Amino acid sequence: MGFKIATWNINSLKVRLPQVLDWLAQSQPNLLALQETKLIDADFPALDIANAGYQSVFAGQKTYNGVAILSQLPPNDIVTDLPGMNDPQRRVLGATIGNLRVLNLYIPNGQSVGSDKYIYKLAWLENLLSWLETELANHPRLVLLGDFNIAPEDRDVHDPVAWAGHVLCSAPERAAFQRLLGLGLRDAFRLFPQEAHSFSWWDYRAAAFRRNLGLRIDHILASPALAVDCIACWVDKAPRRLERPSDHAPVIAEFNTSDS
DNA sequence: ATGGTGGCGCGGCCA
Numbered sequence: 001m002g003f004k005i006a007t008w009n010i011n012s013l014k015v016r017l018p019q020v021l022d023w024l025a026q027s028q029p030n031l032l033a034l035q036e037t038k039l040i041d042a043d044f045p046a047l048d049i050a051n052a053g054y055q056s057v058f059a060g061q062k063t064y065n066g067v068a069i070l071s072q073l074p075p076n077d078i079v080t081d082l083p084g085m086n087d088p089q090r091r092v093l094g095a096t097i098g099n100l101r102v103l104n105l106y107i108p109n110g111q112s113v114g115s116d117k118y119i120y121k122l123a124w125l126e127n128l129l130s131w132l133e134t135e136l137a138n139h140p141r142l143v144l145l146g147d148f149n150i151a152p153e154d155r156d157v158h159d160p161v162a163w164a165g166h167v168l169c170s171a172p173e174r175a176a177f178q179r180l181l182g183l184g185l186r187d188a189f190r191l192f193p194q195e196a197h198s199f200s201w202w203d204y205r206a207a208a209f210r211r212n213l214g215l216r217i218d219h220i221l222a223s224p225a226l227a228v229d230c231i232a233c234w235v236d237k238a239p240r241r242l243e244r245p246s247d248h249a250p251v252i253a254e255f256n257t258s259d260s
Numbered sequence: 261a262t263g264g265t266g267g268c269g270c271g272g273c274c275a
Contacts, residue, residue: 204265
């Protein structure tokens with residue numbers, strides 16, 4: 001038997017909880033990483049999620065950010081910060097689940113190239129890269145997943161000319177993504193043939209989803225020892241079609257269970 | 261059209 005892991009920026013878990021519960025029931029992932037929960041921990045709907053068969057671990061804050069991992073097996077060795085960053089923003093959640101090290105990330109958006117938030121994003125990525133060297137050394141079977149707020153290549157962008165050099169597509173952001181791949185991580189989505197114009201996020205404005213004007217910024221990266229077991233990866237666009245959707249769709253990766 | 265929509269929370273920030 002294999003297993004499925006997923007990531008979904010749900011842009012408020014309070015609003016989207018019914019959609020998350022429906023999606024869990026239909027898709028039956030072994031693990032779902034959420035970003036932008038926008039809930040303090042005291043308000044996290046752990047009971048509703050437990051009734052759906054999933055344990056929860058979460059690092060929340062009011063109004064902005066917030067990450068959570070829902071899993072069928074218990075999470076251990078939980079981490080909620082990048083080492084060396086004293087950051088009140090809740091964007092990181094690491095846990096060991098079964099024989100898998102899971103790092104759920106809500107990478108900063110960056111707002112616009114050159115802004116303070118963009119500088120923060122690049123510094124954040126530097127800290128992430130340093131941390132990952134240690135994490136990968138300690139955990140051969142590691143998955144890094146979440147909202148990266150980076151479209152790695154032009155084929156991940158509906159209009160690469162219009163987006164050229166802009167935030168989410170700029171050269172320093174893409175270089176940071178390539179350095180993640182340089183650590184041996186594999187972009188699960190690109191391990192397989194995919195339809196052209198495959199995206200994971202569409203702006204709420206200008207009927208972007210209907211016109212498929214999107215970006216692929218939500219990713220599942222697998223360490224070498226895990227990537228060899230990956231058998232599929234896809235975007236599930238169905239939740240983006242619902243009434244009052246998140247602006248992101250879930251991304252799912254499926255793996256064969258390793259013998260070793 | 262230098263805009264547009266959505267969440268939070270009630271004015272303005274963030275995406």
